[in-house]
Amino acid sequence: MLPLSLLKTAQSHPMLVELKNGETYNGHLVSCDSWMNINLRDVICTSKDGDRFWRMPECYIRGSTIKYLRIPDEVIDMVKEDAQAKSRNRTEMNKNRGGNSSQNQRGGRPGGGNRNNVGNRPGQGYRGAANNAMRLGGAAGQGNRLPHAAKNRK
């Protein structure tokens, strides 16, 4: 399980974030990105020595300043469901990929093994592109991945 998938699953849950400078931030996770930058709501900031407090409605924390995050125990069980669903999708995609690559090999053979190879290179590249397009199409076929596929295409 990836730390950032756990963090993503923890969205809307309360958490404690300790920064490298020793300050801690208690709040509800609104959003996070792949750099661990995070948005918190209803935040209480505690100074390093623990004797000063600040309340703020929201804050944004740069990922690189974080030391650790403390997350409610139950969140880890919620990721497992996500991960299982994803790995199921992945095996299906791999099946598709296997089909594509064997087609690719069959197509590649006539050109392989002699000087004609050089002439065939653009052809292989083209085939590769077609293959990619098919892969994107396959991903789009799975409803929940549609936004990703759309993004990739741009």
Added chain:
Amino acid sequence: MSGLESYINHTVSIITADGRNFIGTLKGFDQTINIIIDECHERVFSTTSGIEQIVLGLHIIRGDNIAVIGLIDETIDSRLDLANIRGEPLGPVVH
């Protein structure tokens, strides 16, 4: 494959750059050694009293802050008499 893969779902000891010692079950990691540690405890060393264990729960520790990850032998660890072990706390990493 990273050497950490074989530590997954085992008890590990993490020493962080600020000199703290976390013990817990390694549930996951990524390429920057951010780690997920479940049922996390902190062991606080002191020269005047035994080791204090603080229960923390589920943690994500950022890779930047990790100095050492070690595999714990649970049978040996459970034999430790923490209340009677004294030791200097570690200092932070000095750059």
